[in-house]
Amino acid sequence: MSRRRFMIMGINAAGAATGLLIAAPIVGDILSPVFYKSKQPWVMVADIRHVPVGVPTAYVVMLNDSGDAWQVPAVPRTVYVVKANLSNAVQLITLSNVCTHMQCDVHWDVNLQVFLCPCHGGLYSMIGTNIGGPPPQPLFRYQHKLVGTTLYVRNVLTEGQ
Template identity: 30%
Template sequence: MSKSPNLNRREFVTLVSTVVGSVMTAIVGIPAIGYILSPSLRTKKTDAWIPLGKLENYPVNQPTLFTFTRSITTGWEKTVNSYGVFVVRKSDTEIEVLSNVCTHLSCRVNWNEEKQEYICPCHDGRFNIDGKVDSGPPPRPLDQYEYKIENGDLFIHLKES
């Protein structure tokens, strides 16, 4: 008996099983990728001016920590994120606002009055009063915030994406 050009029964069953199996795997498998990844790909967008109070409250040449919180909803839970910034007033009008997040691995730095440095407690990264790296592992200076002064009130621009 010569081989028929048509599919035989066994070939047909194999083909149908493969196609149906692939389709069903795809129906669950492809959405599953989006299901697992989607929250990770979602970018939260923050673009706000945060009031830091009267400029005159901040002493000259003395880094002063200002803390504030912002609440965000992640998934099913409302969480409150804490932020800390160091306000350094150079003169009556010139100031610098530095983030207290260490540029190495995101621990929070503290101002050490004696050594006149910001010191990170995690890996001993040190920054001078302007946020430049003095020593330790941090790869770049402390981040600075854009600021504005309106009627003697200080605002910083919080931007996250």
């Protein structure tokens, strides 16, 4: 190997190694939100005795956005609390009002008895099943728990049905 050839290989090796040292933590930094799981607290919604059966009722709760890192001020989100009468048993569902099509805000239309999305005409049933329009999947559901009759949700979404 000539002296010149050796030096050119050395330049390439040192250059690549230097680039790698700089790039590795930066790439990790870019990808880190994929691996970061924020801990979401339970947030009180309402006393479920006030929620009528068969009428989806909207509540505004202050939730931390997932992956919000250090942010302390929460943002307001609508939770639809649904007591649905399904095969003689009342099921409690806490629906997100974010349309699964383009993430617009859906609302319960009392006359049509569906969740209606104003943007592109998506339709969902009372329990959030996508029954018309472009939405590809049912409305997401917030995780919820009951302490006595008090309903809590947290900003962890599960897929609907």
